[in-house]
Amino acid sequence: MEYRKLGRSGMYVSEIAYGNWLTHGSQIGDDSARQCVQAALDAGITTFDTADAYAETRAEAALGSALTGVRRESVEIFTKVYFPTGPGKNDRGLSRKHIMEAIDGSLRRLKTDYVDLYQAHRFDYETPLEETIQAFADVVRAGKAHYIGVSEWTVDEIRSAAALAKELNVGLVSNQPQYNMLWRVVEREIIPASEELGISQIVWSPLAQGVLTGKYSPGKGAPAGSRGAGENGAKDTMAKWLGEDVLTRAQRLQPVAESAGIPLATLALAWVLQNPNVSTAIIGASKPEQIKENTKAAGLALEDALLKEIDEILEPIIERDPGKVDLCPSRP
Template structure:
């Protein structure tokens, strides 16, 4: 397994991170433990979770991950978790206030069974809390030894710049950004990635296989396979954006390229995300242990320039033009911002 530095920090992370958004807390504990064991066997040392994962049983994913890693030498793994999205019904059970950050961090440490996390990330930007309050609360956790490094997820370039300025003033290490990034979703390339490179912030890319759309299992003109993420109501909200026939046809155009490179479509997608040194690691999920070994094999694979050009060409057709999402205004999923959470709650109340 290849390891890379996270931004300009001294922290090394595995090029593949195992994330448990849609699995732990929903799969059986036995399956979850088997997946974590498979990740360790594949050389993965970095593990990503969040306080909201496992909803509506908030924190369930952290508990399962902590249990699965019990007995593993703490210094040999890097634990990432997050705070911001709602973990309860109260007005202080969300956001990036000092109160919620402190309480959520302590709860995450308890569920994970550790005394510190390697990386603590602001899961989304909170327009309702002064950024100074947020960054000071994070800095206090760093000084208390409960958090080693700081990160953000799905923030705009301007928000990242302002946070980085405060981090420098507070003398704490803001070293990571966790955006979605894939062959189909290249939003960060316009503004976020250049900003982060200039600030020494590394990318922890999630959804490199576009929620499974780049695995090739969804075919144009066909129904969604039973048991797939697209067939699941929760997962289907996220992968649905990629399931138009033109996009699925473009994915199928990648198949002969992946075969020629000796890679599965999913491996090709992950290798593509890892092509840039600005990306420190790509997050993969799994519902079965064998998926982890297969996808982890993408680490260290280099794609030659001709193949990269062919991939770009496959994402364009005569009728629909460019099928890749590049709009820098679309930082986060429409289902996954603080504003969208509040809008959904207001609608439910109405």
């Protein structure tokens, strides 16, 4: 495993992080969750990403249980706040009330006194940004989080938040966007601004939710047990990747990976890590053996000729429009 600094902070994170969206508390049980977390630790992964809304808070609880007995200082735990965690009007968003209540709930479920990074899962258009950043600053000052970050915010939103965080002397160190060979909407605006501001990327969906593993073939249904066949939310979020042209071109990457002597999934993860503004790429494996395979991407340098070949294959289907940053349901 290799490690990188998170933004302009002094904290290191593992190049491959283990995340539990769609897995812990829903797709796999607690025993499997513990096995996967142990496999991640054995592979040198120290960074674990979750959110209070994942599996209706069960994912946080599963991660907390799986990390029981692990030396707290040896891992970096990330969680997020924004999406609903209950039926009430205040059980969501980025109001001071919800942030202060949500962090306590997350810490209780994660069985820890603090998280290393507390992230705004989306931008809240119904709460003043000043209120949100002040609340995050108070979470940090209370010792409940070391750093703060955002997820799927636009470049203007990130700049505004960074300015407020600087005034309050708290570390806004990260953004968590979707980023992979096919989805590059952060490259034109967000990554240059992040480099300027001392913010780095924590990448989700580096494998395009499995499409860049080669398991999905054009003209065939999604394999049984895969995310594309599931009913737990993944099927809808990955619909854009299941078109014939996308799947055909993804399959054309197989011989490219073979020529490099690595599996396609490893190639896709290594591609993301070639970007120096990326601190870590989140994997969401449901089986221990998948984790061991994916960590081979850490520290792997790809030659320019190989990167060019990837672009030539995928160019017609690469999404680069910065206006498509997440298309968040909270956005007016």
